Amino acid sequence: MISNFKHETLWTKDELIKASKGEDPTGKFLKEKKVTGISIDTRSIRKNDLFIAIKGKKYDGHDFVKKAKEKGASGVIVSCKYSALKFKGLFVKNTSDTLINLAKFSRNRFKGQLIGITGSNGKTTTKDMAKIIFSEFDKTFVTPGNNNNIIGLSLSLMKLPYDFRYCILELGMNKKNELKKLSLIAKPDVIIITNVSNNHLENFESEGDIALAKSEIFYGLKENGKIILNYDNKWFKFLKKTALNYSNDIIPFGFKKSIFSVLQKKGSFLITTKNFKTNINHLPQYLVLNLISILTVIKCLNLDLNKIKEKIKYLTPSDGRGNQFKLKINSHKTITIINDAYNSSPNSLEASLTNLSINNKHKYVLIIGDMLELGSNSHYYHKKIVPFIKRINPKTLFTIGNLSKILSDNLKNSIFCKHFKNVKLLESNFDELINDNDIVFIKGSNSIGLYDFCKNLEKNYKLGE
Numbered sequence: 001m002i003s004n005f006k007h008e009t010l011w012t013k014d015e016l017i018k019a020s021k022g023e024d025p026t027g028k029f030l031k032e033k034k035v036t037g038i039s040i041d042t043r044s045i046r047k048n049d050l051f052i053a054i055k056g057k058k059y060d061g062h063d064f065v066k067k068a069k070e071k072g073a074s075g076v077i078v079s080c081k082y083s084a085l086k087f088k089g090l091f092v093k094n095t096s097d098t099l100i101n102l103a104k105f106s107r108n109r110f111k112g113q114l115i116g117i118t119g120s121n122g123k124t125t126t127k128d129m130a131k132i133i134f135s136e137f138d139k140t141f142v143t144p145g146n147n148n149n150i151i152g153l154s155l156s157l158m159k160l161p162y163d164f165r166y167c168i169l170e171l172g173m174n175k176k177n178e179l180k181k182l183s184l185i186a187k188p189d190v191i192i193i194t195n196v197s198n199n200h201l202e203n204f205e206s207e208g209d210i211a212l213a214k215s216e217i218f219y220g221l222k223e224n225g226k227i228i229l230n231y232d233n234k235w236f237k238f239l240k241k242t243a244l245n246y247s248n249d250i251i252p253f254g255f256k257k258s259i260f261s262v263l264q265k266k267g268s269f270l271i272t273t274k275n276f277k278t279n280i281n282h283l284p285q286y287l288v289l290n291l292i293s294i295l296t297v298i299k300c301l302n303l304d305l306n307k308i309k310e311k312i313k314y315l316t317p318s319d320g321r322g323n324q325f326k327l328k329i330n331s332h333k334t335i336t337i338i339n340d341a342y343n344s345s346p347n348s349l350e351a352s353l354t355n356l357s358i359n360n361k362h363k364y365v366l367i368i369g370d371m372l373e374l375g376s377n378s379h380y381y382h383k384k385i386v387p388f389i390k391r392i393n394p395k396t397l398f399t400i401g402n403l404s405k406i407l408s409d410n411l412k413n414s415i416f417c418k419h420f421k422n423v424k425l426l427e428s429n430f431d432e433l434i435n436d437n438d439i440v441f442i443k444g445s446n447s448i449g450l451y452d453f454c455k456n457l458e459k460n461y462k463l464g465e
Helices: 013-020 061-070 081-086 095-109 123-134 150-158 178-186 207-220 236-243 285-300 305-312 346-358 375-383 386-392 405-411 423-433 450-460
Strands: 037-039 049-052 075-078 113-118 140-142 166-170 190-193 226-230 250-253 261-265 268-273 276-280 323-330 333-339 364-369 396-400 417-420 439-443
Touching: 013 095, 049 061, 049 095, 061 075, 075 081, 075 095, 095 150, 095 178, 113 123, 113 178, 113 207, 123 140, 123 166, 123 285, 123 305, 150 166, 150 178, 178 207, 190 207, 190 285, 207 236, 226 236, 226 285, 236 250, 250 285, 268 285, 276 305, 285 305, 285 346, 323 450, 333 450, 346 386, 346 439, 364 386, 375 405, 386 405, 396 405, 396 423, 405 417, 417 423, 423 450, 439 450
Parallel strands: 037 049, 049 075, 113 166, 113 190, 140 166, 190 226, 226 250, 333 439, 364 396, 364 439, 396 417
Antiparallel strands: 261 268, 268 276, 323 333
């Protein structure tokens, strides 16, 4: 994403001093240098990046200022006077506060449309699809990766070129008041809430509390802003009622109600509105729903939907969120991997398994890891997955972790099941467990390690045709 503007100057010295209220004790900060990127991590720093020394829980960025300069940083921002003098840096009272102040300054100078996306599931995929689609209209910036917390948002906004037309930001949260802070910095012109479900339930008393926390994104909405809400989600009425305190422009999206007509047949979706029609048969249902939210924004901004008609045909799931690839295990064995392993929750796992059952032309091999952050209801939500797996009737079920053993124990009499305590045990046995032409679906919470497992498969085996 950043490659679109890596050679352009993002910040001038005057802007940085004004935004940070910093001091240039040597008078040589950024002398004859330009800023083309922002970094707080010397492991990924590039030439002409501005390095900001952040004090974290484990590390202090001031210990890495010398390394940043050696790797080509054009300048440094520090809260240590000695470092500012030694490395010709900009001195500020608090670098973490400065990060936020710079983000606010960057947001205020940006005159394009800023779209803020949040939700329990689908944020990153929606953002990634929106990047591809909006780029057909004009220069578009999106949150790099899934940097959706306060530091990630601040860095994203600092990297936002002021002359781009569209900015699409992913805003995340796992506790109360977090999204409010992000929204007040981002100040979105348009908001999308993809859905509300039981993610991060261990940090909340109920799913209703999660819905309330998601509604915090409305705090920063700009005047005359638009709010796009998922009509199919059970929290639509609650969110709409809250949203009306911030905007009169509340637009629903979904299969049940939308500004589009959506005709759904098995594995196919005909989406139509005035002077526009497209048939989607290459994306799972939950991604089509996310796509409709983006199309809704485009229509609300009075952009030409037909301009992106061809681009839609080539949209694919993001890495770790349902993307597929083939692997040649050996000369006699080629398999297909469906990598949905970036994260997992009851809602997202149910949606993925439902999609497999709709398109159940094959006998799948399922690899399912624990769903985490569900608090005291963990056992209940894992057992609730059992009927979804039964509906698919997979060839094999492999479960990973502690909680997912509930699935194996409940299904071992009707399906061939094998449980592994950790991913390493699965990895060491994987070659023997799968057969030629197997289609292997993989999903689990990120810290279980199945996403890294998928990436290792890509590294260790030749990609097939």
